[in-house]
Amino acid sequence: MAQPTARPFTAFEERLINIGSKIMSRLNIWLIRLSGGRFGAKFLYGAPVMLLTTTGWKSGELRTTPVLYLQDGATLVTVASKAGSARHPSWYRNLVAHPEVDVEIGKHHRRMRARAASVEEKQRLWPRLAAMYPPYDSYQARTARDIPVVILEPVYPQHDFDRQREAQDLAGPSNIDKV
Numbered sequence: 001m002a003q004p005t006a007r008p009f010t011a012f013e014e015r016l017i018n019i020g021s022k023i024m025s026r027l028n029i030w031l032i033r034l035s036g037g038r039f040g041a042k043f044l045y046g047a048p049v050m051l052l053t054t055t056g057w058k059s060g061e062l063r064t065t066p067v068l069y070l071q072d073g074a075t076l077v078t079v080a081s082k083a084g085s086a087r088h089p090s091w092y093r094n095l096v097a098h099p100e101v102d103v104e105i106g107k108h109h110r111r112m113r114a115r116a117a118s119v120e121e122k123q124r125l126w127p128r129l130a131a132m133y134p135p136y137d138s139y140q141a142r143t144a145r146d147i148p149v150v151i152l153e154p155v156y157p158q159h160d161f162d163r164q165r166e167a168q169d170l171a172g173p174s175n176i177d178k179v
Contacts, residue, residue, distance in 0.1 A: 049066050075151050081139045081147050087145075114151070
């Protein structure tokens with residue numbers, strides 16, 4: 001049976017997605033952090049959720065957003081889908097400008113470097129990503145843009161990052177919760 005082609009979102013639907021995702025993201029960040037990852041760390045279809053902190057491409061401020069991820073060896077893989085919207089999510093624009101990111105899974109933080117997957121890497125990873133979260137296929141069908149697959153690679157040994165994070169925590173609060 002042929003699948004119907006998804007139509008692009010209208011401008012009104014795009015605005016609703018932006019507003020809804022900001023509200024849900026803030027709630028999810030709060031829930032994950034409050035529970036240490038016991039709640040809010042799984043999405044539909046059991047897809048795992050991590051908190052991705054990027055540096056704003058223009059503001060330079062830290063921005064945290066929950067995203068789905070797939071473990072691929074020592075790397076993590078995520079998709080800049082924005083539910084098939086016409087534009088990339090803002091976190092993707094941020095990591096293109098500033099590829100060093102902080103990943104938070106449960107109570108664990110990791111410093112990583114982000115890059116867009118090559119065409120070959122995307123072809124290899126997409127079936128696993130779509131198996132993890134089936135709506136990705138309909139998101140790609142909905143939009144004319146090529147939805148980026150992002151690969152996050154560890155920057156340096158984890159224990160070094162943990163020590164740096166502890167020093168930052170001791171230095172005082174930051175604006176890490178801004179979305």
